[in-house]
Amino acid sequence: xxxxxxxxxxxxxxxxxxxxxxxxxxxxxxxxxxxxxxxxxxxxxxxxxxxxxxxxxxxxxxxxxxxxxxxxxxxxxxxxxxxxxxxxxxxxxxxxxxxxxxxxxxxxxxxxxxxxxxxxxxxxxxxxxxxxxxxxxxxxxxxxxxxxxxxxxxxxxxxxxxxxxxxxxxxxxxxxxxxxxxxxxxxxxxxxxxxxxxxxxxxxxxxxxxxxxxxxxxxxxxxxxxxxxxxxxxxxxxxxxxxxxxxxxxxxxxxxxxxxxxxxxxxxxxxxxxxxxxxxxxxxxxxx
Numbered sequence: 001x002x003x004x005x006x007x008x009x010x011x012x013x014x015x016x017x018x019x020x021x022x023x024x025x026x027x028x029x030x031x032x033x034x035x036x037x038x039x040x041x042x043x044x045x046x047x048x049x050x051x052x053x054x055x056x057x058x059x060x061x062x063x064x065x066x067x068x069x070x071x072x073x074x075x076x077x078x079x080x081x082x083x084x085x086x087x088x089x090x091x092x093x094x095x096x097x098x099x100x101x102x103x104x105x106x107x108x109x110x111x112x113x114x115x116x117x118x119x120x121x122x123x124x125x126x127x128x129x130x131x132x133x134x135x136x137x138x139x140x141x142x143x144x145x146x147x148x149x150x151x152x153x154x155x156x157x158x159x160x161x162x163x164x165x166x167x168x169x170x171x172x173x174x175x176x177x178x179x180x181x182x183x184x185x186x187x188x189x190x191x192x193x194x195x196x197x198x199x200x201x202x203x204x205x206x207x208x209x210x211x212x213x214x215x216x217x218x219x220x221x222x223x224x225x226x227x228x229x230x231x232x233x234x235x236x237x238x239x240x241x242x243x244x245x246x247x248x249x250x251x252x253x254x255x256x257x258x259x260x261x262x263x264x265x266x267x268x269x270x271x272x273x274x275x276x277x278x279x280x281x282x283x284x285x286x287x288x
Contacts, residue, residue: 001065002033007042010160012129013153023067023075036067036075040082041130041173045152045160048084048169056165057087059101063176079176083109083149086162086169103135106149106170110139113174118184121146122213130156131171139174141182147174193257197228198266202274203249204283205242212248215281219250222276226261226269229253247286 008022028034040062051058061083068076085106090096114121126138128148136150149172157163219230234249241247254266277283
């Protein structure tokens with residue numbers, strides 16, 4: 001709970017910057033343990049450094065209290081979840097691949113955590129004092145900020161001596177209190193439809209800067225009640241694409257709860273999805 005007051009400064013890429021001013025205690029045993037930590041990130045990196053001396057593959061988490069605000073009248077005491085991963089995706093083995101852990105492994109851990117509480121989480125690009133620009137995301141539950149995740153900035157990795165393996169370090173810090181407040185304690189069970197589904201794909205070129213989440217949300221809106229699921233299965237950004245465009249491909253599943261859908265019904269709804277993509281995002285639907 002107690003850390004060095006310089007920790008907040010060391011966690012910022014900008015000289016002299018700090019993400020949050022820590023709270024000093026009145027009678028510390030030492031200068032190195034004189035402030036209450038507002039973040040778990042520094043402690044995680046210290047633990048990560050120790051473990052990397054013994055192993056090139058390390059995955060750590062911590063659930064602990066953090067302190068924010070002012071002592072008068074009382075600080076805001078919140079439980080946070082900290083995550084740090086680095087190294088190969090799989091333990092050493094004759095059949096294991098050599099791919100390194102990446103942003104999507106970290107995101108998958110967070111998705112699994114919130115799924116255990118029956119909560120939906122969304123992601124959006126963000127910036128953070130300790131993380132790499134362009135490789136950082138903010139996690140949100142509804143309209144509330146849940147936390148941040150991304151690649152540790154190389155400057156911070158070198159400062160904490162966690163770049164010895166040459167692998168990228170990915171970290172996250174989440175507000176556990178937000179997750180507890182949002183958890184679904186009473187679940188609604190819906191009987192699956194006994195009627196067959198109709199599967200359609202849609203692929204299109206779209207501006208590279210358009211976030212996937214916005215596209216998926218718009219597809220769900222345009223598909224209406226007959227659209228059962230949406231799944232992104234391909235992203236291509238090669239040289240054969242038009243300049244400044246990326247290619248996305250989604251698998252869409254249509255199904256009704258009370259009847260078998262006719263081809264004309266599915267085609268009409270699917271056409272609405274394609275029209276929406278053209279009008280709202282300026283997409284070039286492929287195969288049309």
